[in-house]
Amino acid sequence: MNDLRDLYQQIIIDHSQHPHNFCPLEQASHKKEGFNPLCGDKITLYVNEKSGLITDICFQGAGCAISTASASLMTDAIKNKTIEEALEVFTEFQKLITTGKADHPEKLGKLSVLAGVVEFPMRIKCATLPWHTLKAVLTKDQNIISSE
């Protein structure tokens, strides 16, 4: 039950029900879709990048509370970061979600509320889908993105 409380913290419920930056971004410099075929989670990520700086980031899609909250918190965390900084956050987040502990928690800020996912291995792919989609945008990966 404590695990469950950790997983569905108030802030996660809030972000899943009222996600931030949840809209299309017209004339985005990058647009990328992520899709987990087994569970059906879908995300479209819009990123505006100018000389290595992420000036705006939005998303749309249909997913569970974990993937929606993860995407919402990600857009908040990544906006106004450089590509290099964003990739560092990606690495830290990945570490947090899979081990429960980040090397540099200060880089994660609010994202650390998602640490509870580690106790639910079946749900890790939900939390990481937006991030893999982001990484594909930042590294210009042309492949279909999935975290399954």
Place this chain on the structure above:
Amino acid sequence: MDNKIRQLFPILQNKINNKPLIYLDNAATTQKPRSVVEAIEHFYFNDNANIHRGIYKLSQRATNAYEKSRKNIAEFINAKYTHEIIFVRNTTEAINLVAQSYGYKNFKPGDEIIISTMEHHSNIVPWQLICKKTGAKLQVINIHENGELDFNHYEKLINNRTKIVAIAHASNTLGTVNPIKKIIAAAHAHNIPVLIDGAQASGHIQIDVQNLDCDFYAFSAHKMYGPTGIGILYGKEALLNSMPPYQGGGDMIKKVTFAETEYADLPQKFEAGTPNIADVVGFGATIDFIKSVGIDVIAKHEKELLKYATAAFSNVKGLKIIGTAPEKTSIISFILDKIHPHDVATILDTEGIAVRAGHHCTMPLMEFYNIPGTTRASFGLYNTKEEIDILIEALTKVRKIFSR
């Protein structure tokens, strides 16, 4: 159904998250009774050898056990001949066999294959594959909002280009039981063969292939309290004889030269290579188990559970059942407020309740309902009303977590 039945399934004594396991994912796979597992163990410990080839006694014993299962299954579904039962890995492989063998031989560009909106991916994708090879195309029968097949639309789709009708006996997502006897008769009026995907029917509904007059019928052991990795394709003798082999190899030949091969007779023609012998034996024990309980007893119990659960679900605020056809197997798919099915399933899991969440390999059906997925509770012969009560209580808890 009494406690005695539950005791036949050792796994039901398990605790999940310190709570008694409540297994409600029977449409995905059922649990296995001790007798089935013991039959497989007995085979490996006492009768194991390769079949059909050995000159020695042990091989004869293995062959006898294997063929006895075939006979058992043939009788169970009232096939006219035992050799009309082809062993395959599962329902999916059975459908692929028909698509690749029958379809490849008979489909031409412009020909049509009729399926329905509620099909599992395993009764969609094999046909798409053969369509790509042959130039045939899929025609899809509409369904009504309650999950019932639109029979009028089906009749309209039948024409002289229709080469086969492939349809589920029961829907794995909605529970809808299709009027397959009527469907078969309508196709036969135009000399069109019909394949029935019986994966969701075999452990729940009495099957009589001669009475149905279906041309092909496929099901898996693991959805009817048997082992995984084994299923059957029933096909009418004349049709199976007219079809080329699906795979080549040992055991499916009469004579091989580098110039040409003469194929074996049914059923070996479609059983290339060493089969899953032990699980075929387990499949036989599965049929014995179902017969010992009685398929009518199982059906009656599941009907009661379905009725009880449907009434209980309708009292849960914010819950909507997807699939309310008058004829259903014991499957309830639902959505709860705007809560994603995966979140529902995770929370239920912490209460020891195993349910399925997602699109259930029926993505076109989810599109029809315009939902990303459902949570699905599917009942088997060992489930109880008490378990449904616990499920209802847990659903209330799910709502509470999401209404903070």
